[in-house]
Amino acid sequence: MTISDTALRAALRLYPAGYRRDRGEELAAVFADSTAGAGRAGALREAYDLGAYGLRLRTGLTSAGLPGRALAMAAPFAVGAAAGHAGLVLVITAFDGLPDPRAGGGTWLLLALLSMLPVVAVLGVLSGSWKPARMLALPAVTVVPVVGVLGYWAATREMPNLSLFARMSAFSVPSALWGLTVPSAPADLLGRVTWGRRLLVLAGFLFGVVQSVLPGRTYFGTAGVLAPLPLLAAAVAVVAYVGVRRGQVLPLALLVALAPSALGIFVVAVGDALGTGGIMLPFALVVVAGVVVVLRLTRPKASEVGGLSRAAE
Amino acid sequence: MQFTDIYRRMTERSMQEPTLLLLTALADAPRHGYALIQEIAAISGGRVRMRTGTLYGALDRLLQQGLIRVESEEVVDGRARRTYALADAGRTALAAEADRLRAVVAEADRRLTVIRPRIKGAFA
Structure with a gap:
């Protein structure tokens, strides 16, 4: 398992279960495309941003809430x-x-x-x-x-x-x-x-x-x-x-x-x-x-x- | 006019840039997540590189506001892919923002045209 996979899994774990079921695969696909050839630092930055939105969903601090x-x-x-x-x-x-x-x-x-x-x-x-x-x-x-x-x-x-x-x-x-x-x-x-x-x-x-x-x-x-x-x-x-x-x-x-x-x-x-x-x-x-x-x-x-x-x- | 409206007009006169870029990226054709990231980078001349979490935060908000809709859901090369399209409300909002920006640009051009001859005259 690459560092990119580990970071993605950790980031997705921060999402509410319902949202992860509904959108998890889609988020993973966009993450994979975005980090293709981006290197370790690029993958970690992308995972950080992905995880941050998961936390926002959990706390209700999204721009829609x-x-x-x-x-x-x-x-x-x-x-x-x-x-x-x-x-x-x-x-x-x-x-x-x-x-x-x-x-x-x-x-x-x-x-x-x-x-x-x-x-x-x-x-x-x-x-x-x-x-x-x-x-x-x-x-x-x-x-x-x-x-x-x-x-x-x-x-x-x-x-x-x-x-x-x-x-x-x-x-x-x-x-x-x-x-x-x-x-x-x-x-x-x-x-x-x-x-x-x-x-x-x-x-x-x-x-x-x-x-x-x-x-x-x-x-x-x-x-x-x-x-x-x-x-x-x-x-x-x-x-x-x-x-x-x-x-x-x-x-x-x-x-x-x-x-x-x-x-x-x-x-x-x-x-x-x-x-x-x-x-x-x-x-x-x-x-x-x-x-x-x-x-x-x-x-x-x-x-x-x-x-x-x-x-x- | 309610106090809330006055406050909103005071602090938020124009559409936020991520919203404007996303709606513009969807104006000519429906697109999926990664295609939107690429399109936004192209529209902004490489200045805005939207990350996955930021993109889906904006997409969720626009979905909730009814400005965009999900056009289709499919599996391509074993990967889930959802395509987003501009809703009627989004098309109206984008057109209104484009009109507003056009008016600002026209006014900027007019004022620059007025001042240019004066500057030239000063150095003549």
Whole structure:
């Protein structure tokens, strides 16, 4: 068995069983034609793309599904908000610590470079390309807590304890969720970056800055100034539920855009209310809620596969 | 006009490129998956090389939107092959997009024609 066969089998395994039964042979035939003479790297790239669509089918994040369309609609706002939340705040945090001359220069350079990832992503979108945002979102999201720890270490020469690390991670929840919006959105729906989308990016950026700078400047304290935000998000959640029942995309897109902010504030605020070690509880709640959502989404959707079959008839 | 419509017009004025390329590739004849990949590469001058997963993501969406339909299913050389064709709604949508693009190109040509003599005059 060649590497191409192995990659194809692995990619097809990611598809819902119904879809695989219906289209598996056809996908395999197109894959074989596309990778004929393409070499090992070409076959692996093709298999990656094939598997990615299988995962999208499983999670409902296709360009035909409501969640996928909502993510694409919220993506311009999210990419701006992620940059506003993570990039700017991390740069400010970095500069806050700079007066300490004993701080390692290399650490600060690394901090500055990592902090720039979301900013580079947003600049890419503003200049008309989604590619940097799609490529940098995941690394940017992954390194945010690391950047926080490095910043703390550079300023204090001590590693944060578990509670403080959880608090730093909780602070980066909105940025992480916003960052994940862009690669999760179907690429074919992101489309051209119009002036309307650029305005949404800038609106998101301002929102991200406002949402993060205030609690950020009080060293991850409660976000009293923005207390109405979770209430607003709860109202949006109700509107989104009604909208989804009616098959409307915009209410769900609004929820995708605002929920990360509300979640971040919820985690930090509840943690503060519960005391020093209490931050772990809401953090765990958010993780459990995320796992439940993913498990529900990844259940095979008989109606969707059936819908495709019906459409194909 | 509903807020949703305003938002859509603000953010999505024209047809997405993969949709435009796929509908164009099917405009003159029904085609199967791999033939569509080749045709799209030819139409875009080699700029767009659609991969299998991306292609089927777009095909599924267009099927669901009723812009294309499955023309036939057959087995060729032991391989399952499904041929796709443009549906009436897809033909209408493609014609409307072509009209829109034609109007933009005509306007661009007109403005370039107006400005060219001015540029020439400046260097005369």
